[in-house]
Amino acid sequence: MWGKIGTNHLTQFADVENTLADVQDRQVVPRIWQKDYSVWKDDPFEIGDRLGWLxxxxxxxxxxxxxxxxxxxxxxxxxxxxxxxxxxxxxxxxxxxxxxxxxxxxxxxxxxxxxxxxxxxxxxxxxxxxxxxxxxxxxxxxxxxxxxxxxxxxxxxxxxxxxxxxxxxxxxxxxxxxxxxxxxxxxxxxxxxxxxxxxxxxxxxxxxxxxxxxxxxxxxDLEKLLLRATSMRATCSPAVHISENPGATLGGIIGSLALKGRDKLTLLTSPSIVRFGLWAEQLIAESTGKDGKGIVPVIGEPLLEVESFGRDRVFVYLRVEDDSNLELDAFIQEIQSSGQPVLRLDLADVYDVGAEFFRWEMATAIAGSVMGIHPFNQPDVQATKDTTDGLLAQYQISGRLEEVEASNSLDELLSQATTGDYLVILAYVHENPEIERALAAIRKRVTKEYKIATCLGYGPRYLHSTGQLHKGGANTGLFLEITESVDHDLPVPGQIYSFGVLSNAQARGDLKALQTSGRRTAKLTKEQVLALNIG
The missing domain is CATH 3.40.50.10490 (Glucose-6-phosphate isomerase like protein; domain 1)
Structure with missing residues (x-):
């Protein structure tokens, strides 16, 4: 149904074919199906009891x-x-x-x-x-x-x-x-x-x-959704050679390219499955972003001229048949012609998202093995939770939240950008068309001027998604936190603090945890962002 992932144009990229051969030689796929924890680490902790997804x-x-x-x-x-x-x-x-x-x-x-x-x-x-x-x-x-x-x-x-x-x-x-x-x-x-x-x-x-x-x-239709996943599961089975295995091939490629510096996985989807990127973003970031390594998922980035993209990219295009694909088809063709690695995954219709759920889970597990990463834990997520809990405990005593200092200049933050970095916008603001346009304009400007990838996460959602990567991955992120004032607060029944206090504590707690991890940070208010009036 899905066919092979075309890899012919990837032969120019160092070690891709060698990595796929190594995955086959080490019998990684059969060992995963046998639930052999040593595929990833010598210790079964948080591996042996995390493989039920298979x-x-x-x-x-x-x-x-x-x-x-x-x-x-x-x-x-x-x-x-x-x-x-x-x-x-x-x-x-x-x-x-x-x-x-x-x-x-x-x-x-x-x-x-x-x-x-x-x-x-x-x-x-x-x-x-x-x-x-x-x-x-x-x-x-x-x-x-x-x-x-x-x-x-x-x-x-x-x-x-x-x-x-x-x-x-x-x-x-x-x-x-x-x-x-x-x-x-x-x-x-x-x-x-x-x-x-x-x-x-x-x-x-x-x-x-x-x-x-x-x-x-x-x-x-649950049965239809699960049967698509079942078909993908069968093509990812131990009996299938890696060259024909859609999950293992994808994982081997993205893991190999990440180790060679192409760690910005830029995900593009047909309009009918546009939110798929949010799910894949968490899966990839939280699974691989640790031990100073990781794959950075880039979703929702504006489509720009090919010269705006650095050589730290790999593009993956999930294309649903008979969708409104003309613009994306043309963009992807230009990207591949420019020499960037491109993987195209074809979906017959939207029910193939069931298959994609399984494909990407297998791919992420394979990429973890290739990169020497434990893909089932999240050791750095607790840092923000602990910092937030500390801020809330202090609030219950003093009635105020501790301020966390950071630069108030986007330009100052961007002046620190070097090749291979990426900007992350951490937005503790209400999603609406006005702020979305402003943030898209920032992303467009940054990618064009600095040739670095840009990511956007709304808080507190991103804490449970990309937060692990931010603290545990490579120190290549530039983090811009955006907050807004609370006009109409709401109490949290049974607690001294309100929802406004809770969300502010989460924002400040994460900013503090990022700084403790040695990350480069800045913060702006929503009003300051809108006043930038970019593009």
Whole structure:
């Protein structure tokens, strides 16, 4: 269905063919299927119990009927919206599914709420009829401060509206067995709890309950989605030579090129699957960004002249047949003609995202082996959590948040840019067309003038996505944090701090953690960004 990834033009790039041959000679693919942790490290810690994603299509297909029955029950009860309260691996695959498929006729609309910004929370609350909204609280650990705070906020509102004895029926949980969320769901009378496989890490969980329950609720054809993934799984099997293995080939190429300095994986997609990049971004960044190494996923970057792109790039184009591809087709042709490495992945239709979920999981695992990286842990994520917790603890004592100093000049930050660097915009602002245009203009200017890649992450979403890479990867990032004032704050029930304080603590905590890791930083307000008036 997908065919081979064309590699002929990649022979000019050092070591690609040698790397693929080495992956084949070391029997990396068969060993992964045997769940041999030594493919990556000598210690099985956080590897041996993280390989359940290999078998998810087999374990989830028999559950499709039950998931469809539950979804139809919710539809028949007249729910108009499903609001997913989740972060990171629990929210990004559902966001891909929401954007790609939308809701089938008669099924509720899915809204993904992965923000602590009061403006975004108010926006979602104003979009829905609370009495006819199902809140899906999704967390592998069951202890995410964002998701639990959002739950307390909406639970209080639904309690007032429907009464505390019946309000629980508007809530469903997805989590692992034995988590704080599992206990909360039982104690607070949730309609249902879906228990996910504990041997599947969050960013590898797209084809588990974390991705499929939201998909079922909006009427996606789960069987069709999983069968596409099953077909990809078969072509990534141990019996398939690496030259014909779409996951292993992709992983070997991007891992090999990253080791040779082409570590900016620039991902382009057809419009119908444009949010796929958000999911792939987390998978790649959090899996490979550690030990001073990593692959930097670049998504949503403006299309520019070929001379704007440095020699630290590899371009990957996910092309959906019969989509609006004319502009991207022409751009990719120019990029390849300029001598940049380009990989094109063809999708027959949008249901092939099921196949792509598996392909990219396998590719990331292979790239980790090639690069000598443990792709299933996230050792540096805790730094920001600890710093944020410290700031919140101080706030509860003093009533104020500690300021974190940084340069207030974008030009000063960019003056430090050298070949192979990249700019990261960390935006703790409400997403809207005005700020999106301003940030796109900054990215365009920086890429054209400095020939470096640019990335954009909205906080606190990126903390659970690219945050690991920012602190644990190579020290080649330039980090610009953007914040905005809180006009209408919201309390977090049961806490001294508000959502505005929480989001500010997360922004400052991450800035402090970046500085502690020796990263180059600057900070601006939204008003200062808009005043730049770039392009």
């Amino acid at each position: 078998d998810l299509t087999n374990t989830m297909l028999p559950q499709v009927a039950d998931l469809k029955d539950f979804a139809n029950q919710i539809k028949d009860l007249g729910y108009t919206h499903v609001v997913l309260l989740a972060m990171g691996g629990s929210s990004l695959a559902p966001e891909v599914i929401r954007q790609t498929f939308g809701n089938a006729p008669g099924y509720p609309e899915l809204i993904v709420l992965d923000s602590t910004l009061p403006k975004r929370i108010l926006e979602v609350a104003n979009q829905v009829d609370l009495a006819h909204t199902l809140f899906l609280l999704s967390s592998k650990s069951g202890s995410s401060i964002e998701s639990l705070s959002l739950y307390q906020h909406f639970r209080r509102k639904v309690d007032i509206l429907l009464g505390s004895t019946t309000a629980g029926k508007n809530f469903v949980a997805i989590t692992d067995l034995g988590t704080p969320l599992a206990r909360l769901a039982q104690d607070q009378g949730f309609r249902n709890v879906f228990f996910a496989q504990s041997d599947v890490g969050g960013r590898y969980s797209a084809l588990s309950h974390f991705g499929l329950v939201p998909a079922a609720l909006i009427g996606v």
